[in-house]
Amino acid sequence: MNISIFGLGYVGCVSVGCLAKNGHHVIGVDVSQTKVDQINAGKATIIEKDIDHIIADQRAKGNIEATTDSKEAILKTDISIIAVGTPSSDKGHLNLSYIFKVAEIAGLGIKEKKDFHVIAIRSTIMPGTCDKFASIVEEVSGKKRNVDFAIVDNPEFLREGTAVDDYYNPPLTLIGSDNADAAEKVASLYRQLPGEVIVTDLKIAEIMKYVNNTFHALKISFGNEVGNICAEMGIDSHKVMEIFCKDKQLNISPYYFKPGFAFGGSCLPKDLKGLQTLAHDLYVNVPVIESINKSNELQINRAVELIQHTEKKRIGFLGLSFKAGTDDLRNSPAVTVVETLLGKGYEVKIYDKNIYLSNLTGTNKAYIDHHIPHLSKLMVSDINELGKDVDVIVINNKEKEYLEVLEKTPDTTVIVDMVRLPEALRAKKNYKGINW
Numbered sequence: 377m378n379i380s381i382f383g384l385g386y387v388g389c390v391s392v393g394c395l396a397k398n399g400h401h402v403i404g405v406d407v408s409q410t411k412v413d414q415i416n417a418g419k420a421t422i423i424e425k426d427i428d429h430i431i432a433d434q435r436a437k438g439n440i441e442a443t444t445d446s447k448e449a450i451l452k453t454d455i456s457i458i459a460v461g462t463p464s465s466d467k468g469h470l471n472l473s474y475i476f477k478v479a480e481i482a483g484l485g486i487k488e489k490k491d492f493h494v495i496a497i498r499s500t501i502m503p504g505t506c507d508k509f510a511s512i513v514e515e516v517s518g519k520k521r522n523v524d525f526a527i528v529d530n531p532e533f534l535r536e537g538t539a540v541d542d543y544y545n546p547p548l549t550l551i552g553s554d555n556a557d558a559a560e561k562v563a564s565l566y567r568q569l570p571g572e573v574i575v576t577d578l579k580i581a582e583i584m585k586y587v588n589n590t591f592h593a594l595k596i597s598f599g600n601e602v603g604n605i606c607a608e609m610g611i612d613s614h615k616v617m618e619i620f621c622k623d624k625q626l627n628i629s630p631y632y633f634k635p636g637f638a639f640g641g642s643c644l645p646k647d648l649k650g651l652q653t654l655a656h657d658l659y660v661n662v663p664v665i666e667s668i669n670k671s672n673e674l675q676i677n678r679a680v681e682l683i684q685h686t687e688k689k690r691i692g693f694l695g696l697s698f699k700a701g702t703d704d705l706r707n708s709p710a711v712t713v714v715e716t717l718l719g720k721g722y723e724v725k726i727y728d729k730n731i732y733l734s735n736l737t738g739t740n741k742a743y744i745d746h747h748i749p750h751l752s753k754l755m756v757s758d759i760n761e762l763g764k765d766v767d768v769i770v771i772n773n774k775e776k777e778y779l780e781v782l783e784k785t786p787d788t789t790v791i792v793d794m795v796r797l798p799e800a801l802r803a804k805k806n807y808k809g810i811n812w
């Protein structure tokens with residue numbers, strides 16, 4: 377395929393070389409005459425393992441050229457890949473001015489182009505950028521999105537230092553698109569590469585890189601804080617994290633990575649507090665670990681606010697324990713929500729198939745007696761009773777029979793979902809998910 381690549385920095389230079397090596401004809405475009413001259417002289421614009429040989433070899437074979445003439449590059453190619461910089465502004469926002477400048481330039485090329493043109497944005501961009509890019513192209517070119525051209529988001533996952541190796545071994549290839557043909561055309565560029573090709577919504581692809589990199593930063597800071605605590609106690613932090621990483625069921629796994637309600641129960645809050653206090657006693661600052669509980673409290677507030685925004689006063693709860701299949705009420709975030717609502721004058725009814733008040737004992741009973749002393753007056757023993765005389769049902773545990781009740785609720789009842797109900801229930805009128 378004939379490809380133009382805008383931006384001959386780290387991402388652009390690697391893409392020029394690797395796509396040419398994979399059999400494409402590539403035109404590199406940059407505003408820097410120096411970088412254009414470097415590529416035309418068969419030299420890489422960056423210092424990176426293997427890329428200098430690849431550029432030299434592919435240039436010698438005639439598979440690569442470079443220019444400052446953007447319009448010409450658009451006219452001569454089927455796809456344009458955008459790899460210009462997206463640095464931070466002084467206030468921490470993303471500076472997208474280079475991206476939008478390219479949109480104007482691309483518009484000028486597309487104005488004169490007869491064939492359909494695909495633009496794949498490889499730079500890291502905020503959700504909504506592809507739409508704005510497309511409207512600039514439409515305005516400048518007078519052409520129509522998805523009729524004359526398409527915009528696809530195709531984030532790059534390479535790391536400097538191992539960029540060529542990362543290019544050929546991506547964890548996955550991500551394509552955000554509202555145009556199936558354009559997505560297919562971009563996917564075909566990476567046919568030789570391993571890893572799953574995921575085609576998804578534009579905004580999902582656009583936010584992905586931020587989610588990935590923020591998580592990577594979180595991993596580093598978490599590892600460092602654990603290391604700092606261990607070091608103060610003479611514990612080998614590397615051995616600790618090595619063992620930590622061996623647990624592929626709960627630690628390094630998709631488990632717990634589902635957006636939803638706050639955590640609770642008798643272990644997570646207690647042990648989090650324990651590690652925090654240990655760090656405190658050792659005079660070790662652990663701001664990341666300390667922020668976890670704050671974040672959890674905010675998630676409980678979010679649930680209360682979601683219920684308040686329904687502007688209804690009679691609230692039913694399906695499930696009160698911190699997760700399905702248990703009667704453990706200790707530190708259940710739903711208990712805090714109920715307690716808060718009662719304090720604000722709401723009427724509350726609760727059904728939980730696992731809770732028999734007469735069977736509650738020990739710290740579990742003490743906890744609930746302290747937080748909701750008159751819980752027995754709020755509980756209903758028949759699940760079908762719950763739907764009567766309430767305007768809102770909050771679903772807090774995903775039990776099969778709870779879902780059956782929700783299927784039957786009238787559309788006038790608001791469903792507030794903490795557990796991500798199945799799609800059919802999410803489609804109900806007056807449905808609200810906590811964070812989806």
Ligand SMILES: NC(=O)c1ccc[n+]([C@@H]2O[C@H](COP(=O)([O-])OP(=O)(O)OC[C@H]3O[C@@H](n4cnc5c(N)ncnc54)[C@H](O)[C@@H]3O)[C@@H](O)[C@H]2O)c1
Binds near residue numbers: 383388
């Ligand atoms: N560097 C990385 O490791 C890496 C990895 C993944 C994603 N990214 C993302 O990819 C994007 C590019 O990063 P980079 O490190 O390659 O940037 P870079 O600063 O090295 O290169 C950007 C290039 O774009 C050129 N440019 C600017 N305006 C232009 C225009 N109108 N037309 C043509 N060229 C223009 C600049 O002259 C420069 O050569 C960024 O969004 C970055 O966040 C970077």
